[in-house]
Amino acid sequence: MRLALAHARAETANLGRYPGYSVPTIAFPAILLLLFGRTFEEGEPQRLYAGFAAMALLGVAFFQFGVGIATTRTTPWESYLRTLPVGPATRLAGRVLSALVFAAATVAAVSLVAFTVYGVRMVPWRTVALGSTLLVGCIPFALLGIAFGYWLSPRAALPVANLLYLPLAIGGFLWTRPTEDVPRSVDIASQMLPTRSWMEVLDPVATGDHPVPLHHVAALTAWGLVFLALAWWGYRRDEGERFT
Template sequence: MPHALVLGVSRGSIELKQFFRERSSVVFTFAFPAVLLFLLGSVFDQSAGLGSVGGGQVLTASFAAAGIVSTSFVNLGTAIAVERDDGTLKRLRSLPMPPVSFFLGKIVLVVVASIAELVLLLAIGVLMFDVTLPSGLGSWITMAWLFVLGVTSCSLLGIAASSLARSARSAGAMTTLPYTVLLFISGVYVPLGNVPDWMASIGAVFPVKWLAQGFRAALLPDHMAAQEPVGQWELGRTALILALWCLGGLLLCLTTFRWRSSLTR
């Protein structure tokens, strides 16, 4: 295991170099949630009707979750599908490297990218929408375990989703489409009170809704809990559901992950 860990860290360094060399991919990865936050926050900041809390502040908290899902589920799922299609996974599997080291390398990439995305979104919120960062240790601890559970669950689901794509061409659609739909029905783009009940019920099954609600609990005043569907932050339930998705995502990865493309003969 120590050998596999060292190889995993080394693999993570390679993953980071490859990622940041693709400038167009880097720009899109970080700019997409940031631009959406800037545009939607500017539109709804003055018309939220939430008293001392502006719409931009609410959106910043929700987009903190969206950014994590983007860098983990969307990017990881797409990248692995592309690597499977072009034969990279097949070649890596033939090397004397434990499979766990490959996934550790991906984890290093996702964690670094997710932290950078979160910092960028919070900076936009502070500079543009007067978001106040937490002053108490409890809120920072909440953000920490939300980050860990969110990155873990969404990364595992991204790895599992990569196996659904039959080729690199379809990889983006297999991750971007469900990501975009979930942002709408999970209270990220619009308040859950404006979402039809049946859509909100579907959104409540998946991690995005709970991750966004958790970040709102950490970044918004306590009285804003009244705006949630049940009038509470439900942090205990959030932790439980995200942990269950971590377990479910692991089981999906173990049963669906493929090193070779299904089109390979």
């Protein structure tokens, strides 16, 4: 764990030195909520807050990991790190912890807009519960980002991140609640997405309207295990191709 924390600190410090990454990553979701939140609010500011925060974390996971890993894994520094006596589990844990740092900052910026502009009000324990659910829930998506960061080339990583980002956000109903107007086939397809399971868990935590659906908790956990396997496999594959 000590080595994972050291790797996370180094990764976070490295990304923090580039304002071109850190500033848009932290500020863009909050700006998006400020400009377009009224369109999707539908009288449910707590759900709107949870959905936009989830979308923000999805961006951190895909662009920090997916694009970041793909563009840096062939650099001399990354090659040097591979020569150190550290296993892939430690490296993956360090990257996930680093993502959680940026995730917390991104959620804080979204929270500022949600609480000051949209009048979101939550008792302290519910705020803590929602924040914890957001951070824990983004781990499967961070692992997905790691997976395609190791499986894809630097040129392919950014297009794939963009192609996955919006469909997962829209298909998972992160912005709006599914209504009776949504075709049943679309609703069924949506429920198969990891983002839909995440939102179905976040919604009751944010609003308190109904209990947390345990089948969606199980589905999100299963997706996390699948993405972990893909990330581990991609790491080993990349290591085998370049270091054997």
